[in-house]
Amino acid sequence: MDSIETMQERQKHIRNFSIVAHIDHGKSTISDRILEATHTVTEREMQDQLLDTMDLERERGITIKMNAVEVHYQAKNGETYIFHLVDTPGHVDFSYEVSRSLAAADGAILVVDAAQGVEAQTLANVYLAIENDLEILPVINKIDLPAADPEAVRTEIEDVIGIDASEAVLASAKKGIGIPELLEQIVTKIPAPIGDLTAPLQALIFDSAYDSYKGVILTVRVKNGIIKAGDKIRFMNSGAEYEVTEVGVNSPHAIKRDYLMAGDIGYVAASIKNIRDARPGDTITNVQRPAEEALPGYQPMTPMVYSGLYPTDNSKYNDLREALEKLQLNDASLEFEPETSQALGFGFRTGFLGLLHMDVIQERLEREFDMELITTAPSVTYHAYLADGEMIEVDNPSEMPDAGKIKSIEEPYVYAQIIVPNDYVGAVMELAQRKRGEFDTMDYLDTTRVNVKYHIPLSEIIFDFFDKLKSSTRGYASLDYEIEGYRQSDLIKIDVLLNGDKVDALSFIVHKDFAQERGRIITAKLKQIIPRRNFEIPVQAAVGAKIISRSTIKAYRKDVTSKIHTGDPDRRAKLLDKQKKGKKRMKSVGTVDVPQEAFMAVLKAEDDTEFAKGANH
Numbered sequence: 073m074d075s076i077e078t079m080q081e082r083q084k085h086i087r088n089f090s091i092v093a094h095i096d097h098g099k100s101t102i103s104d105r106i107l108e109a110t111h112t113v114t115e116r117e118m119q120d121q122l123l124d125t126m127d128l129e130r131e132r133g134i135t136i137k138m139n140a141v142e143v144h145y146q147a148k149n150g151e152t153y154i155f156h157l158v159d160t161p162g163h164v165d166f167s168y169e170v171s172r173s174l175a176a177a178d179g180a181i182l183v184v185d186a187a188q189g190v191e192a193q194t195l196a197n198v199y200l201a202i203e204n205d206l207e208i209l210p211v212i213n214k215i216d217l218p219a220a221d222p223e224a225v226r227t228e229i230e231d232v233i234g235i236d237a238s239e240a241v242l243a244s245a246k247k248g249i250g251i252p253e254l255l256e257q258i259v260t261k262i263p264a265p266i267g268d269l270t271a272p273l274q275a276l277i278f279d280s281a282y283d284s285y286k287g288v289i290l291t292v293r294v295k296n297g298i299i300k301a302g303d304k305i306r307f308m309n310s311g312a313e314y315e316v317t318e319v320g321v322n323s324p325h326a327i328k329r330d331y332l333m334a335g336d337i338g339y340v341a342a343s344i345k346n347i348r349d350a351r352p353g354d355t356i357t358n359v360q361r362p363a364e365e366a367l368p369g370y371q372p373m374t375p376m377v378y379s380g381l382y383p384t385d386n387s388k389y390n391d392l393r394e395a396l397e398k399l400q401l402n403d404a405s406l407e408f409e410p411e412t413s414q415a416l417g418f419g420f421r422t423g424f425l426g427l428l429h430m431d432v433i434q435e436r437l438e439r440e441f442d443m444e445l446i447t448t449a450p451s452v453t454y455h456a457y458l459a460d461g462e463m464i465e466v467d468n469p470s471e472m473p474d475a476g477k478i479k480s481i482e483e484p485y486v487y488a489q490i491i492v493p494n495d496y497v498g499a500v501m502e503l504a505q506r507k508r509g510e511f512d513t514m515d516y517l518d519t520t521r522v523n524v525k526y527h528i529p530l531s532e533i534i535f536d537f538f539d540k541l542k543s544s545t546r547g548y549a550s551l552d553y554e555i556e557g558y559r560q561s562d563l564i565k566i567d568v569l570l571n572g573d574k575v576d577a578l579s580f581i582v583h584k585d586f587a588q589e590r591g592r593i594i595t596a597k598l599k600q601i602i603p604r605r606n607f608e609i610p611v612q613a614a615v616g617a618k619i620i621s622r623s624t625i626k627a628y629r630k631d632v633t634s635k636i637h638t639g640d641p642d643r644r645a646k647l648l649d650k651q652k653k654g655k656k657r658m659k660s661v662g663t664v665d666v667p668q669e670a671f672m673a674v675l676k677a678e679d680d681t682e683f684a685k686g687a688n689h
């Protein structure tokens with residue numbers, strides 16, 4: 073192994089940094105340019121958004137998992153520096169990953185779009201960086217855009233965020249402008265890590281992934297000491313002990329190293345089979361020479377939305393459990409527990425950080441594990457207070473106790489900040505009000521833009537608030553929110569009955585004022601979605617024993633299967649194919665076939681409500 077002097081010299085040349093930005097301001101493109109400029113990847117390997125390794129990330133153009141990469145940079149002073157670059161996601165659902173990565177870094181590159189300026193997540197992310205005492209390097213990106221106004225953005229960064237932006241790098245990641253300057257600033261402005269090479273080992277786990285050969289692979293920031301293959305290590309919170317089989321760095325492919333030392337960011341493998349032994353936030357120490365204290369960890373992440381996941385084929389229940397367990401290894405914020413539905417059989421109640429997270433998990437289950445799923449409408453967690461004062465948490469609407477037994481219900485509220493040009497303040501307020509928002513304050517960022525702050529029920533935010541916000545402000549508004557606690561609301565449960573039978577998976581919870589309308593819309597919607605049978609199917613919405621609306625799915629009049637036998641063979645094949653595909657997402661509930669779409673109709677119903685309202689005005 074290298075001498076302490078060599079290590080000390082190397083430590084002075086390390087720069088650990090993260091890149092933070094509002095979504096789409098260009099983090100991933102800047103990371104790519106850094107990899108390119110430092111010749112970390114060959115040209116052949118270079119492809120756009122190299123760090124976004126999941127297919128899903130590429131297709132959607134978003135970063136979901138962060139990635140830590142080591143690159144070597146030869147600076148103008150002739151010396152070679154080791155950069156550990158941690159890419160972070162920008163979407164609000166994944167802000168948890170941002171805060172985790174920031175705890176591993178000493179500096180943060182703050183990317184701001186030269187045409188858009190400071191947005192809601194720019195603020196949220198940069199404040200996280202400031203809280204973590206990171207040196208912040210502002211970069212004004214996309215200066216090639218015709219609408220770019222770098223000087224105005226520079227002033228905005230100074231006025232709104234309150235950091236010095238006089239030396240902000242003016243860049244176009246797309247055209248490679250400003251990258252050399254940025255690399256130099258990383259060397260001169262971001263401090264080298266401080267950490268005692270001779271102290272007992274303390275390494276912070278900030279990510280983990282599962283490898284079928286090597287077991288759980290941990291991404292760590294070594295704060296003090298040294299870790300190498302053969303070391304006996306202990307996880308200070310879980311108490312589990314393992315022997316290190318391999319350490320190394322990603323560059324961006326895994327490269328084995330003899331050791332990782334204080335200041336390094338790299339990976340550790342120790343044939344760990346159980347993710348619970350080594351959760352992100354835990355500290356690794358050496359069994360022979362343990363550290364006295366664990367490093368400060370992370371706040372555990374609580375899911376914001378829950379939905380039921382059921383295999384379309386009941387025999388695939390165990391496969392679904394296995395798939396969820398595997399995904400959990402890679403995604404510590406995913407939670408699930410078994411759940412039974414009279415209508416859908418055996419499945420899992422699954423907790424997500426938000427709707428995008430839910431979407432991503434569902435798609436990964438389908439693609440990577442070949443699962444066919446029925447998903448119930450997402451729900452937040454309600455607090456129901458019973459007459460005797462007992463509080464129960466309800467994350468599945470069908471489990472909400474009868475109104476007669478409940479004294480009151482509370483729902484989660486968020487504090488939302490919406491940054492928007494002056495002209496759209498009216499539209500934002502109208503939307504927030506319609507979503508039961510309570511106005512807090514409004515701050516002017518400059519003469520043209522405002523930060524509008526509201527208290528809004530989380531259930532209203534997660535469904536379609538963001539889409540509505542974008543469409544009512546022509547894409548100009550940006551949103552950030554944080555959970556602020558529970559408030560009492562006048563909520564009731566609506567049950568749905570098909571052919572006289574209550575279908576538990578279709579129950580939902582609404583504010584009393586919207587109950588009548590939502591009941592009417594859901595029955596109308598289900599009438600459209602549920603396929604006809606050779607008998608009449610009544611669709612009813614009920615509050616307790618009281619039916620509040622009803623529609624009827626008419627019986628077949630003629631045999632539609634005869635259609636398949638007519639026409640050209642191509643058309644027939646297509647029809648059969650379509651039927652097969654449609655069937656996949658169908659669940660028989662009693663005598664009625666209920667397609668996947670029906671379980672999401674609750675969300676759709678909301679769209680229609682607003683549409684109807686809009687039409688009236």
Ligand SMILES: Nc1nc2c(ncn2[C@@H]2O[C@H](COP(=O)(O)OP(=O)(O)OP(=O)(O)O)[C@@H](O)[C@H]2O)c(=O)[nH]1
Pocket residue numbers: 093094095096097098099100101102121133134135160161162163213214215216217243244245246247
């Ligand atoms: N014109 C122009 N477009 C750019 C520039 N940098 C990035 N883009 C484009 O902006 C879009 C978003 O860039 P990304 O790098 O994916 O943004 P991001 O911030 O990483 O986004 P997330 O990963 O989703 O958080 C892409 O279409 C890029 O091609 C630039 O300097 N100029």
